[in-house]
Amino acid sequence: MERPLAQKPSCFVKDFNMGAMENKSLNVFNTSLTLAREDTATDDDYERIEGVIGHEYFHNWTGNRVTCRDWFQLTLKEGLTVYRDQEFSADMGSRARKRIEDVRILRAAQFPEDNGPMAHPIRPEKYAAIDNFYTATVYNKGAEVIRMYETLLGREGFRKGMDLYFERHDGSAVTCDDFRAAMQDANGRDLTQFERWYLQAGTPTVKATDSWDAETGTYSLTLGQKVPDTPGQVEKLPMQVPVRVGLLDRESGKELLSDTVLELTEESKTFELKLEEGATGKPVPSLLRGFSAPVKLEYDYSDEELSLLAAFDTDSFNRWESMQRLGSKAVLDAFAADDVDAFQPDAGFMDAMKRIVQDRVTEDLSLIAYALILPAESTLMQEAKPPIDPTRLHAARNRIRKVIASELKEDLQKRYEELTPPEDEPYVIDGPSASKRRLRNVLLAYLCTSGDAKAAELCGKHFKRAKGMTDKLAAFSCLCNMPDSEEAKEAIEQFLADAKGDANVIDKWFASQARADVDDLMPRVKKLMEHPEFSLKNPNRLRSVVSVFISSPQFHLPDGSGYDFALEMIPKVDALNPQVAARMANGAFRTWRLLDEQRQKMIQERLAKLTQAGLSKDAAEIVSKMQA
Template identity: 50%
Template sequence: MKTEQPQIIRLEDYREPAYLVENVELVFDLESESTRVVCAATYYANNTDNAPLVLDGEDLKLLHISLDGRELGENDYSCDNKSLTIPDLPERFELVIETEIDPKGNTQLSGLYQSNGTYCTQCEAQGFRRITYFQDRPDVMATYNVTIIADKASCPVLLSNGNLLEHNDVEDDQHIAVWHDPFPKPSYLFALVAGDLAQVSDTFVTCTGRTVDLHIFIEHGNEDRVDWAMESLKAAMKWDEDRFGLEYDLDLYNIVAVSDFNMGAMENKSLNVFNTKYVLAKSDTATDADYAGIEGVIAHEYFHNWTGNRVTCRDWFQLSLKEGLTVFRDQEFSSDMRSRPCERISNVKVLRAAQFPEDAGPLAHPVRPEQYMAIDNFYTATVYNKGSEVIRMMHTLLGEDNFRKGMDLYFERHDGQAVTCDDFAAAMMDASDIDLTQFKLWYSQAGTPEVTAHWSYDHEAQRFDLTLAQHLAPTPGQNDKQPMHMPISVGLLDLEGMEILSDVLSVSKARETFSFENIESEPVISLNRDFSAPIKLKAAYSRVELAFLMANDSDDFARWEAAQTYGTDLLLDMVKAYQKGQPFKKDEDFIQALRQTLLNDQLDLDFIALCLQLPTEGYLAEQMETIDVVAIHQAREALRRYIAEDLQKDFLRIFRDLRSDKPYSPNAASCGQRALKNTCLSYLAEGDDPACLALITAQYHNANNMTDRMAALSILSNKEADARLEALEDFYTRFKDDALVVDKWLSVQAMSSLPGTLATVQNLMSHEAFSIRNPNKVRSLIGVFAHANPLHYHNEDGSGYAFHTDRILELDKINPQIAARMVAPLGKWRRFDKKRQDLMKAELQRIIATDGLSGDTFEMASKSLG
């Protein structure tokens, strides 16, 4: 089968739907391989063009179709593998369509499919068309009534959106449930779940005194692993009332966790479907990062109830309208639940690791894309994480009070509507009377602005001048860029470390100078505090100034940033030395600055741990014109050894002080203790001291929580020692029946820096623990190897690329969404030496030349090749 190049969809071609829908009646008769779906919808014309009705449909068997009670014959409509078209329609009519689908055979996990025997839907972005013929677009909103008929024994639980109206037996072995969602919604928010599931319940009393029933449905045996998810849900509901005045609008809220899911979770109105990864947790199976992830994702999907469901996006180009805004909201929630500076640092690390490279490569696109082939490929770091930064900048420019007024106005104007990013910006401008016209370029211009800072001090005039110049490089399809409007937070510190001035500058020109008067002595400047704008900052700091900021800056993000900048500068010098065959030089001042941070008892422990973490190999690679993965790895390992040698006694003392036999708690203070303790342990492991190896091994075997056990296992996974093999074998034996924990076991091996890691990954492909049909397994093994192990993925013989490409092509036949998301590492070919460039391009060409390739994967590979 020859690959059919997908059609390009353009924002400029958007047109309102020819027909709108008043209400939808769905009846599902669930059978594993032959589910029947009856869809009865009331349509009415949205214009006077007498256009045909074009309904989307994929992998459907059409059984019957009737218009206003009249059965249509084959001459009354046309149907192909993508759509069903009906001409000559009245202005208002009822259309009834019966289709048959195969949930068991649906390996794409889009539409209606089965996960471990449970029927489950995933309709965002375009999965509803795999259930029935429909105008599968977000600006067609309707109320839904859903009837589910299923076997009582295999499917005792029958769920859909909204309120349960009826639940009865219909035959000896069958039962029926009828659900009604009173809020109009697009088809992508439709949800159905049916299966044999356990239920954990609680309640939440809203700010107006209503009681909301909360239910979490999971596979039997997992009932003891949902307490944290339930607590996180209730905390999110309370926070949204307090921060934004948003109350939940129904009396029922359901969450279902399934093992096979393409995404992290889905915000379907009142019936959120989650990947088990973001629901299940207890101390012996989940790490601190897992607990934080669950808290954040539970909140994210709940917050969508208003920013995504009650007000949704007009078209998929506006995806960041709901996702960027909701990421900002969940980040703010997590910051209030935990350490605000550490959450900000973590968010920026994610942005730099995923979004900055996206902005700098062939897949660069604006926060509001202008075109796409497959919308599933645009669930990107740009839409989500950079989109969140755009909202954060609005918040900074407007201030909390005006931002809240803007949010209130947005809901007042657009509740129950499908709208655009421009509509959101208009609400913010009208509520605050602040002009955001230029600011909106953040939605339409791709790329990361580079801001160069120069400063000078006039002793006689006691004036400090700061000049900022911004540049936005060309990106695919956008060669000429205009200056962006951004907030740059700055501070001035005197030589005693006292803050002289703190301000937020509104920067809007290609080059502009800001003057600060009555500055009595030459200060040290702190720039882009709290990462107030998502930019690449070029500032000529000396290493002395960076060490000063590490020790004295009152803004914790800027303090961490100084450590990262110093470390990056030092490591890039070491990379150059390695490439020239010169020995590495130890920088005593940097290590001393780290010691001061380590021993500062005024700082949060989790913040200290973050400051002690060197820039990642991936981040260092992004700073190089031509990436040298071997030199980067060798330089970073050498610096870690220098730090470990000089601070060994401090690390050992703090490690011992922080060890605790107290019962596990996921609270921020306890997480901080474990973070610093395990950071100390990782540095202690840099040497070959048998006593340190014994410490690591003892922590692995004696840990009373998964965070400490995984920290030890991660260290051992990079050790050529019997203890590594013993721990890996023990870990699998302990947890082989827990799929989520086994995912950690796969990932830790895929990330190993030891020789032979690719062979290990290849062998794990045939292990009983792995299934290429399960997205979590694919991400844990193949995804981690390709994205998080540059040393072995970029092996100079190209074996890593060939293995990766083989898996992409294998996956494309099973689940094109997951296959397409795996392509990105190959798209960085331009950043490598000529030999690796040729090898990576050859693999992209091999993907494109494959017959029958999906549109999703074709788009990603063709754009990556350029």
């Protein structure tokens, strides 16, 4: 008899490589993804815990009751179960916010994987070490592939396919093809071409062009697709790509065409969309709504069109996406400027940011918070044209942040004060309260970009008044960017003292300092590693310092000291924990082909030395693929 989910035994361990593991008889959880109190865990921690615990228990069906025939089918259970935990969290909280969070993770972690030497399909064809199968491609892109079934078939059709899948295969070990067959048979659809999402690596690029016939009220949209060459795969075949679109009036922002799913199955296809209501001019397209496919979209939007979409689009994801596009353009323009430090972004971008800060209509404050955050540097790396100087890109992003903070200071300060709770207000853990804190902390980060005495004073006050870890950590992270201030020195001592030996809190203390935006980060990281609380043997502690630094912009300093640090650490970690060492090597060097010639040369030299370092099968496979 099946044991009810609530009674399934679980254990919690702090020395664990994974976040969790869904063993049939005993779920194993990393303590960082289970233990939480308001004074030790942030709002984001609570949400991750909800998702991870949901994920492992959903595996009771998608992974345990119906499992994989072989390791090559890993995405059958992991991609599907990531999709299920995403949907669970979306139902528990804000669906719009959850979708944005999932796409941010995909672009930051999986797109670089697709665009580098580690590119592989969601159903890989070979491996040296099975531990290296647990990738963002298998998990996160795998979840996007499952989501595309729902987009193509509709929610009811997807449910019919899931029901048939369980009916056919309960208690069996099956393949990705069996899942696709269930979706196909339950809906009477030919999904043969859809298998290419399982076979072909790389992130497809969808290019859109359009025209407008005012006399007939016909909007024509031409979509073309290109799947890039990846290691071992060239001359790819067209994918089956669902592109959800809408159309907005250019003058009023009114929606002229609501959600419509177009299926792109050829290299290029033109779709004609007839509008019943007259438009005042050529409509503005809202493309790839809800991020309906894991692709890169190319369309020549003007700043005015993006501003209109950001203000009026009925699709929450595309409102955020429009601001991301404006932000990317501003940063990349600064990156290309002769003098990064003197660059001024376009007035249209600044006006759009001002409207976002002043927005008092949007109820979910997290959507405002995310709209104010510039694209992550890992995402910008995929958009910039190689060769790329990552430290210059970082300076360009910082320049845009400083201009926003300076020119919108009054608006940022006013909104921050509005969101500052009275000292006697109780600390509540729920969606609206978390969103309020999220926006306030984004505003705090902008107000602290100057790093001057007033910024340190504001941040110190925020830190001292914090009632929960969310606000405390936000202030602490900002203070770590100004480590010479008295407020920062005091906070560094106080944060560690308040931890009272709690390993998860101490990990946060280490990580905030290891990712600080300071010029001398490398020596600070080495000093952190001398701290008595640091240990190479604990995966969480190791990741909180070494892995965090390796993912920071300072890792790519032009003197190569960051690369030397990786060369030193990877063999040391490999002797203790091959899985973590393999992930460390992947994180350090996966984007090296995008970098400038000098950095490429330095990394190749370090990779050659790692090849001779006698690494484990796990790490050696990664290093070998990096050089292929």
